[in-house]
Amino acid sequence: MSEPTTHATSNLVYIFIDYSNVTHEGSRELNIANDSFNVDLNRLVITVRNGRELGRVFIAGSTPQTAPTPYKDELSWQRAKDLGFDVKTFQRNASNKEKGVDVYLACNMMEIILTKTPGILVLVTGDSDFSTPINKAKEKKWGVEIWSWPKGMAKDFKSLPHVSLKDHHKSFAYVTKAYSTKSKYALKIGGDIIKSWRWKNEPIMEYFFTRNLLCQFYWIDATTAHLYFDKKLQLKEASDWWLSKDHPNMFIEELGRDIKNDRMPRETQDKKFAEIVTELPQQTANEPLVDQLFNGGM
Incomplete structure (x- = not known):
């Protein structure tokens, strides 16, 4: 990992994230459809923070002018706000430009x-439109880091300390897609206990991320999910891990690559964002980020 410039007199890290750039360039870099590619902002912040003391986090993104905002983006921003991050979204123009x-x-x-x-100062984007504040930061003796996807990194940034998001993507990126069972091994989990999980995706993401696997899953309904793996051994290890947890009345089923008599999930989401948000738990901004990384699913 590249080191920041060495002039900083404070240990505080201030993080600025261009959400649209991170998600768009990430889906392109990893060759994953944009509507299936997700970034967990809490985990992204923890990744770029890299154990250092946090000052503030600023996140900006955009919304369509005519079409509904994807619910995955709304949920991501809502959670970031609940964590105490500064989040601002802007409507795109008539040409769908930010x-x-x-x-x-x-x-x-x-x-x-x-x-x-x-x-x-940590800037999470590959966009080159930040030369003025970066030059001012260097003038004022700030340390500067750029975190970006390699394919989307501006040439102007390559002379600065920079880190590839691709090298760390398994710590914050995840895929929500109903895979063909001919291409993936599937583990089915479900039960009413899931309703009590603080953030429904967290226990699933925690399992994948701690094993350095790209997190891939899909919710069939409010309490049933398919988790996807590339190898049979990964499926078996995941099944054993979930069975070892004290989750009352949770069912675990290895489906392998041949899901028979099981309803395949659809790629569409019928639930409106307004209905989803009402189910979100309230979190206090004073809670440490690490404590909020996972709570209630283990």
């Missing part, structure tokens, strides 16, 4: 640079 995202991040970068003791 407007305001870069300006919002750049303005907040300048404010932090000019009003805080020099620390470490």
Whole structure:
């Protein structure tokens, strides 16, 4: 991992994330359809924070002008807000181009640079539209890091300390897609206990991430999910792990590559975002990020 510039006098890390750039370039980098590719913002922050003391986190993204905002994005932003991050979204213009995202991040970068003791500025994007605040940060003796996907990294950033998101993507990215059972081994989990999980995806993501596997799963309904694996041994290990947990009345079933007599999930989501948000638990911004990484599913 590249080291930040060494002028910083504070250990605080200030993180600025261009959500649209991270998700779009990530799906392109990993060759995963954009509507199936997801980024867990809490885990992304933990990854780029890299054990250092956190100052603030700013996240900006965009929404369609005419079509509904994808519910996966709404949920991601809602959770980030509940974690105490500064989140701002902007409606795209009539040509479906982003407007305001870069300006919002750049303005907040300048404010932090000019009003805080020099620390470490972490910019998570490959977009080159941040040369002014980056140059100002270097002038004011801030440490600077760029985290981006290799294919989407601007040439101007290559002279700065930078880290490839691709090298760390298994710690924060996940795929929600109903795979063909001819291409993946599937593990079916379900039960009413899932309703009590603080964040429904967390126990699943925790299993994949701690084993350095790309997290791949799909919710068939509110309490039933398929988890996907590339190897039979991975399926067996996952089955044994879930069976070892004290989850009352949870059912675990190895489906292998041949799901018979089991309803395959559809690629569409019928549930409206407004209905999903009402089910989200409330989290306090004062809770440590690591404590919030996983709570209630183990």
